[in-house]
Amino acid sequence: MARIGVVVFPGSNCEYDAARAVEELGASAEFIFHSSTSLGDVDGVILPGGFAHGDYLRPGALARFSPVMDAVAAFAAEGxxxxxxxxxxxxxxxxxxxxxxxxxNRGLTFLCQPTTLVVSSTHSVLTRAAQVGARLVVPINHFSGAYTCDDTTYASLVDHGQIVLRYQDNPNGSRDDIAGVANEAGNVVGLMPHPERAMSTLLGSADGRVLLEGFVSAREIVH
Amino acid sequence: MNYSVVVEVTLRVGIADPEGATIERALPALGFNGVRSVRAGKMFRFDIEAESSDEALTSAQSLAERLLSNPVIEDATARLVEGR
Incomplete structure (x- = not known):
């Protein structure tokens, strides 16, 4: 059974949703506090939603210096x-x-709504089980979600298939409708929408499952 | 010596600034005409113990680049100001 670590920063608030989703897909979830310097023996790590360190300064600006981030960087570097x-x-x-x-966001509004995502690349641990062109309904819930990068970075993202998810109808002003990107190797992925909140048709959509299913089983493929 | 340093963080040229744009659009309604552009940003003030003003400025510029700004989208400038 895959073991997935869920990092908990002071101010995280989606860690239980993420853990629940992971468990529903047959993996085990364990919380890793931000002050930890080791991830333990995990097959994957999730940094959940919320407001780490109050989002003071900028979202993520202080969380980046949490001790656990060195361990996350080392884990990412080894694939x-x-x-x-x-x-x-x-x-x-x-x-x-x-x-x-x-x-x-463009328009300076907090957005909390379902969005339709289009899978743009399957070269990532998140989208590996999906089909290019597939449309997935997954909710967003953010104020700072407009993806931005310079032209050189953008060209490189396109060249290497690092844009993994796009919005069908751009809600927030993201460059080229980008909803999620991966690193060049495809083992580090980030997205603004919440797949862990799209696990059941009863609650609106189960389209997050194909993404998280791919993620929780990704390590077996890497090895 | 104690030096007072102000660091200003602004979005880089070419990066959309929705906050500045919103303020700009609101100004004519309040009767302020002729304002050609508005850029919003953040200001930080530090009191720094250092051997020289250069050292204080270098230190402020360094922390501004490492922590206060995200170089992907923001510029940071540090300058000395009169102490309180």
């Missing part, structure tokens, strides 16, 4: 699957583990 959801995505960009940055 371990790392997933940042919403605030976790912001933390990964601030930490330099993913390119670009997340800016305040």
């Amino acid at each position: 371990g699957p790392v997933l940042g959801i919403c605030n976790g995505f912001q933390v990964l960009t601030e930490a330099g583990l993913l390119p670009g940055a997340l800016q305040k």
Whole structure:
């Protein structure tokens, strides 16, 4: 059974949703506090949504200096699957583990709504089980979700298939409708939408399952 | 010596600034005409114990680049100001 670590920063608030989703997919979840310097023996790490360190300064700016982030960076460097959801995505960009940055939404509104995502690349631990072109309904819940990067970074993202998910109808002003990106190797992924909140049709959508299923089983493929 | 340093963090040229744009659009309604552009940012003030003003500035610039700003989207500038 895959073991997935869920990092808990002071101010994280989606860690239980993430753990529940992981467990529902047959993996085990364990919380890793931000002050920990080791991840233990995990097959993947999730940085969940919330407001790590109060989002003071900028979302993710202080979380990046949490002791656990050195362990996350080392895990990522050896090919371990790392997933940042919403605030976790912001933390990964601030930490330099993913390119670009997340800016305040166009229109300066907090957005909390279902969005339709289009799978743009399956070259990532998150989208590996999905089909290119597939449309997935997954909710967003953020204020700073407009993906931004310079032209050189953008060209590189396109060249290496690192844009993994796009919005069908861009809700927040993200460059090129980008909802999620991966690093070049595909083992580190961040997205603003919340797949862990799209696990059941009873609650609106089960389209997050194909993403998280791919993620929790990714380590077996890497090895 | 104690030096007072102000660090200003602003979005880089070419990066969309929705906050500045919103303020800019609100100004004519309040009767402020002729404001050509608004850029929003953050200001930090530090009192720094250092051997020289250069050392204080270097230290402030360094912490501004490492922590206060995200170089992907923001510029940070440090300058000395008169102490309180």
